[in-house]
Amino acid sequence: MKFVESVYGVVNGRSVKSFTVETSRGMEFTCIEYGCIITEILFPDSNGLKENVVLGFDTIEEYIDHSPYFGCVIGRNAGRIGGSAFEIDGVTYHLTKNEGENNLHSGPTGFHNVIWDSEVVVRDTEISIIFSYMSPDGEGGFPGNLHVEVTYMINENNELLIQYQAQSDQKTIVNLTNHSYFNLSGNLKRTILDHELMLQSNEFLELDHSLIPTGEIISVEGTPFDFRKSKQIGKGIEEGHPQISLVGGGYDHPFLLTPLQKQNQMTLIDRESGRKLEVETVEPAVVFYSGNMLTDKFKIRGKQSQKYLGLCLETQKPPNMIKNPRFPSILLEKDQLYTTQTKFKFGLIKNS
Secondary structure, eight states, rough: EEEEEEEEEEEETEEEEEEEEEOSSEEEEEESSBTOOOEEEEOOOSSSOOOOOOOOSSSHHHHHHHOOOOEEOOOSSSEEGGGGEEETTTTEEEOOOTTTTTTEETTTTGGSSSBOOOEEEEEESSEEEEEOOOOOETTGOOOOOEEEEEEEETTTTTTEEEEEEEEESSEEEEEEEEEOBBTTTSOSOOTTTTTTTEOOOOEEEEETSSSSSEEEEETTTTTTTTOSSOHHHHHHHHOOHHHHHHSSOOOOEEEEOOOOSSSSSEEEEEEETTTTEEEEEEEEEEEEEEOOTEEEEETTTTTEOOTSOOOOEEEESOOOGGOOTTTOEEEEEEEEEEEEEEEEEEEEEOOO
């Protein structure tokens, strides 16, 4: 395996490092200290042509000015919190309103906008990039001094394992995810509408008009949300459904995952390139976002941004569940260790 460290840019007078790992089997992975952003993942198609399969920029300034959370770690809380406030043990905590009345992805001081400390561990068959950050009590409105570590481990099987851990000196909430936008066509040649998705989920959560989960669980049976058998994303959108119209013509919904068994919980395929992405997680849900809110107000490495140019598979606990005791809790007790992980494996489909 090959490893290169360099300076990506400067933010507020502090240099931001980038780290590139290359496997012997053709995968090349790059991330930076700012936001733990994954800037590039290069992977060959069925003809051996190595191209980028995630959305990102070449400069730190573009991330600061334009990025809709490309490739970053979201925290302390992923997703929306209704009314930008929550309660713990009778105390109400107020967050920044950055999407109407709601708090989205922890607001402007979220983990996507901070510079993380870094450490690299190099082994023969895997390389780990370990990011750490101390989020002070009250940052973004959240209680507790929270120490967080995020590890990107890349191995010779072309797997990216993302491991998270966190610990607080006060009772708080934690729900972390990675917000990479995938497009397996390579170098953004096509949108993701022809990508095929398999998602082991029997149920999804209904959203209200402000895109907050209502807490109602809906069966995917007979709806465009049924991805239990692989199907084209665009065909699901074309089927039409009030929930698809609600989010701008696409998906931005939490899907409840079946427990991890012998097969992957998610498989994404682009048949034209032959590329495949398999995803496994210990989390109970994934927010599948089809890029329906991407705008054309900026360019991505020379390519005009547009709707459906990338999709996200945000493994996490369902958003806004601090207000709904029916779902897995995102409460983290004082001194309790939060841990979770998700694995992304890149490969080629058979007979492509």
